[in-house]
Amino acid sequence: MPEDQPEETATVTSAVGGTAGSPATSAPAVVARGEAAEGVSVGTADRPVHERVAAPDVVLPPESVAGVTWRPLALDDLVPLHALCARIGAVDHPDRGHALEVVRDDLTSPGIDLARDSIVGVDADGRFVAWGLSHLGPTRVSLVRVGVPGGVDPGRRGEGLGRRLLDWQRARGEQHLAACDEVLPAGLVTDVDEDALDARAALRRAGFDESRWWTELRRDLAEPIERVALDPAVRFVTMTDEWVEATRQARNDSFRDHWGSQPTSEDRWGRMVGAGTFRQDLSLLAVARPLDDPEAAEQVVAFVLSDVDPEGWAALGRRCAYVEYVGVRRSWRGRHLAQSLLASTLEAHVAEGLEVTVLDVDSVSPTGALGLYDRAGFVAARRSATVVRAY
Structure with missing residues (x-):
């Protein structure tokens, strides 16, 4: 699987903030899955x-x-x-x-x-x-x-x-x-x-x-979608090429306190957003000027990124979208930005004729991801584990 994921096999996909849901399971952190977190212990070492x-x-x-x-x-x-x-x-x-x-x-x-x-x-x-x-x-x-x-x-x-x-x-x-x-x-x-x-x-x-x-969550798009009011301090945009690098920077900030996440490189990010299955038109961003510098240029402060793979629909038996990432910069958490973006993303998936939205989340996420997705109508479907032989 590619690094980070796979961001190296599907992936911790959520760093949003809010009220935590009940974890599906709890396992000790040994080392990280995919990329590892700045400021978050994933083990100790005293020798090269x-x-x-x-x-x-x-x-x-x-x-x-x-x-x-x-x-x-x-x-x-x-x-x-x-x-x-x-x-x-x-x-x-x-x-x-x-x-x-x-x-x-x-x-x-x-x-x-x-x-x-x-x-x-x-x-x-x-x-x-x-x-x-x-x-x-x-x-x-x-x-x-x-x-x-x-x-x-x-x-x-x-x-x-x-x-x-x-x-x-x-x-x-x-x-x-x-x-x-x-x-x-x-x-x-x-x-x-x-x-x-x-x-x-x-x-x-x-x-x-x-x-x-990690828990795989699914959302039946035939069920009603409850809209969440957008914070007036931000505006929504659909992802375009001009926002690719700004979204990478937001991703790295959002996941710094997340188990198993370390900075995504420009190369790795370019490979993900350049993939044939990645859908910029179904990926939504919240942008705003920095809270501590209102004269600065706008930055991405929250994001929901979508992937659609029609090749897999026959095997799955349904038209499915996969949410690669949900994230909110740490300084912007607590404003319901993820909820707003996610509801709008689900509506975009419906308009695209899709039937199910899927994502993966850390079963013991510190950012309230399970509670967020439960309120958005997602249900747990399958689980997977990161397995590690540590040195």
């Missing part, structure tokens, strides 16, 4: 990462088993890899789409070296049956994170492929960590759905802990 991690000099491909051989991935593998991801997703997380563009984003993440950071298992007929990455995240502000997404074709599970894949990901990940000088928490990190029991068991056996839980 390279002093804490021993790694092999050479990482060999996994041992062949059951007629499956292994090699690095290449961009030419995008279509068969996408087909494998769709087969895995149909079992492990059937309520989500499996866009080709998401797979492409995985293979082209900043800093990834496919020849060394990827692996695919191929059967005797040339069919992809397992895959994985072990990719060092380029943003290391308060966490050194190696993403280790991947999976095994449901029809080939129980043959030892997953164990060999995880062994390879761990060895390559430890190579990455052993080359890092930062005095920061560090870990191998991925995400897993609550219902993916085989994958969860395999990760536990490999030393990963379920460190944080």
